[in-house]
Amino acid sequence: xxxxxxxxxxxxxxxxxxxxxxxxxxxxxxxxxxxxxxxxxxxxxxxxxxxxxxxxxxxxxxxxxxxxxxxxxxxxxxxxxxxxxxxxxxxxxxxxxxxxxxxxxxxxxxxxxxxxxxxxxxxxxxxxxxxxxxxxxxxxxxxxxx
Amino acid sequence: xxxxxxxxxxxxxxxxxxxxxxxxxxxxxxxxxxxxxxxxxxxxxxxxxxxxxxxxxxxxxxxxxxxxxxxxxxxxxxxxxxxxxxxxxxxxxxxxxxxxxxxxxxxxxxxxxxxxxxxxxxxxxxxxxxxxxxxxxxxxxxxxxx
DNA sequence: CTAGGTGCAAAAGGTTTGCGGTTAA
DNA sequence: TTAACCGCAAACCTTTTGCACCTAG
Numbered sequence: 001x002x003x004x005x006x007x008x009x010x011x012x013x014x015x016x017x018x019x020x021x022x023x024x025x026x027x028x029x030x031x032x033x034x035x036x037x038x039x040x041x042x043x044x045x046x047x048x049x050x051x052x053x054x055x056x057x058x059x060x061x062x063x064x065x066x067x068x069x070x071x072x073x074x075x076x077x078x079x080x081x082x083x084x085x086x087x088x089x090x091x092x093x094x095x096x097x098x099x100x101x102x103x104x105x106x107x108x109x110x111x112x113x114x115x116x117x118x119x120x121x122x123x124x125x126x127x128x129x130x131x132x133x134x135x136x137x138x139x140x141x142x143x144x145x146x
Numbered sequence: 147x148x149x150x151x152x153x154x155x156x157x158x159x160x161x162x163x164x165x166x167x168x169x170x171x172x173x174x175x176x177x178x179x180x181x182x183x184x185x186x187x188x189x190x191x192x193x194x195x196x197x198x199x200x201x202x203x204x205x206x207x208x209x210x211x212x213x214x215x216x217x218x219x220x221x222x223x224x225x226x227x228x229x230x231x232x233x234x235x236x237x238x239x240x241x242x243x244x245x246x247x248x249x250x251x252x253x254x255x256x257x258x259x260x261x262x263x264x265x266x267x268x269x270x271x272x273x274x275x276x277x278x279x280x281x282x283x284x285x286x287x288x289x290x291x292x
Numbered sequence: 293c294t295a296g297g298t299g300c301a302a303a304a305g306g307t308t309t310g311c312g313g314t315t316a317a
Numbered sequence: 318t319t320a321a322c323c324g325c326a327a328a329c330c331t332t333t334t335g336c337a338c339c340t341a342g
Contacts, residue, residue: 061298201324203307
């Protein structure tokens with residue numbers, strides 16, 4: 001809530017890497033639009049609206065770079081194409097198996113920092129990844145009225 | 147613990163599908179050996195010891211079938227090759243970023259049935275997938291003595 | 293000016309599929 | 318006997334890479 005939005009890229013936020021038009025466009029797609037966790041191909045389609053000359057390989061490169069510098073997060077669901085999101089707060093993902101939609105689920109504060117599960121002694125924990133699957137409210141409503 | 151092992155395949159445990167030699171071999175590899183969450187290629191290598199004529203495509207098909215009937219679980223970590231495990235109890239996975247090893251983490255009973263996180267009202271939850279990443283005790287010990 | 297980034301096309305890696313021959317029930 | 322399954326090879330999809338050209342700093 002009290003976070004600084006600052007959804008703007010700069011050479012410093014990129015860790016000294018170049019602020020190119022392509023990187024800006026890719027980042028804008030992620031923060032400006034529906035924030036629906038698009039895949040690389042979807043980012044590519046939307047990016048072409050802003051910059052018709054951009055290539056898919058560059059979109060992949062930019063997404064990789066932005067992930068590396070911590071500006072965005074890569075979200076992997078099973079073997080499907082990776083999706084990308086600009087929400088840097090610790091959060092889980094809910095995946096609707098009907099509409100393929102993905103939404104962020106805010107984690108309770110006590111689950112952000114450490115694992116609520118018993119890890120072997122001496123384990124160094126870096127990251128917890130939580131994905132939930134099911135049917136979203138909209139799809140449930142739709143399936144009932146058929 | 148108090149579970150029924152019965153790590154044997156039958157036509158009924160396959161939901162009426164055929165009990166073929168290939169399916170048995172693939173399943174045996176998963177339950178007999180190190181239980182180290184092998185990939186399809188690794189299952190293929192080990193399966194060839196028991197049945198030299200088996201093909202990789204068949205291993206993929208068998209793993210798919212066994213997953214479908216609920217005899218094994220597919221474990222996906224990022225974009226790497228899928229791994230497979232015969233542990234049907236609800237559990238999380240810990241992935242060591244040093245040695246690529248994967249171990250099962252038993253979930254606390256209160257986290258097995260429902261999400262400890264707030265989902266939108268009307269959401270039907272089917273499955274929670276928890277993956278932790280970090281460095282396992284062994285790899286931490288090894289990296290200290292260099 | 294020049295190291296780093298882009299665009300293209302080709303390749304890689306994992307997985308799936310079509311098809312003719314084989315086999316469990 | 319015969320529908321289901323296997324083995325092979327080719328296709329598929331997502332992602333990565335090599336290389337010549339381009340551009341931000």
